[in-house]
Amino acid sequence: TQLLEQSPQFLSIQEGENLTVYCNSSSVFSSLQWYRQEPGEGPVLLVTVVTGGEVKKLKRLTFQFGDARKDSSLHITAAQPGDTGLYLCAGVTNFGNEKLTFGTGTRLTIIP
Amino acid sequence: ETGVTQTPRHLVMGMTNKKSLKCEQHLGHNAMYWYKQSAKKPLELMFVYSLEERVENNSVPSRFSPECPNSSHLFLHLHTLQPEDSALYLCASSQGTGTGENTGELFFGEGSRLTVL
Numbered sequence: 001t002q003l004l005e006q007s008p009q010f011l012s013i014q015e016g017e018n019l020t021v022y023c024n025s026s027s028v029f030s031s032l033q034w035y036r037q038e039p040g041e042g043p044v045l046l047v048t049v050v051t052g053g054e055v056k057k058l059k060r061l062t063f064q065f066g067d068a069r070k071d072s073s074l075h076i077t078a079a080q081p082g083d084t085g086l087y088l089c090a091g092v093t094n095f096g097n098e099k100l101t102f103g104t105g106t107r108l109t110i111i112p
Numbered sequence: 113e114t115g116v117t118q119t120p121r122h123l124v125m126g127m128t129n130k131k132s133l134k135c136e137q138h139l140g141h142n143a144m145y146w147y148k149q150s151a152k153k154p155l156e157l158m159f160v161y162s163l164e165e166r167v168e169n170n171s172v173p174s175r176f177s178p179e180c181p182n183s184s185h186l187f188l189h190l191h192t193l194q195p196e197d198s199a200l201y202l203c204a205s206s207q208g209t210g211t212g213e214n215t216g217e218l219f220f221g222e223g224s225r226l227t228v229l
Contacts, residue, residue, distance in 0.1 A: 004154070033217070033218075035218075040222065041222050041223075042114065042116070042202050042204070042220030042221050042222050042223055043155075043202075043218070043220050044114065044220070045217045045218070045219075048216075048217070088155065090218075100157075100218070101154075102154045102155035103154060104153075104154050105154065
């Protein structure tokens with residue numbers, strides 16, 4: 001069973017600060033997705049990274065896939081209250097039967 | 113608005129009740145999913161339907177019974193649930209078939225918050 005550990009589990013910071021969220025596993029993934037879930041909503045896809053070492057930027061959010069495709073990070077610059085939510089990574093394995101495994105989640109609160 | 117609609121949004125039921133959760137997707141997708149989201153646990157996949165056929169059942173207790181009458185609708189029938197079944201139940205759909213093809217992005221509904229008394 002693949003396990004995706006996210007850290008930190010909870011993070012509360014002031015508006016304007018920077019932060020990094022980590023997603024780690026001992027398993028190799030063919031791709032990795034990041035979702036954000038706001039209170040009272042379902043998760044919404046932010047980005048998919050596919051290539052080892054890949055970096056993708058989405059405005060103030062920077063996503064990186066580890067070289068070995070076992071881990072990923074999400075860096076947010078100048079956090080805003082609208083960034084508040086539950087961030088979920090999800091690893092995709094495709095060894096004849098594709099599976100999507102969700103991480104443990106990071107609950108982020110940005111204080112105005 | 114993600115194109116996936118779940119009803120009801122909130123449900124409170126006793127352990128002897130029978131109720132159903134409904135999901136409808138307006139995206140023309142081929143696969144639909146039920147996930148369970150509990151506090152302090154990762155999202156747990158319960159069932160996958162591809163082109164109206166169940167392709168995965170992750171050791172879910174029989175008190176949860178899925179039904180997929182067509183590619184746009186998915187139900188989760190609930191009976192004799194336990195208090196530990198209280199959770200947010202999320203429906204999702206994807207363009208891929210979820211069976212070894214490229215599943216791609218999951219589109220989630222807003223969830224049904226279930227409380228079992």
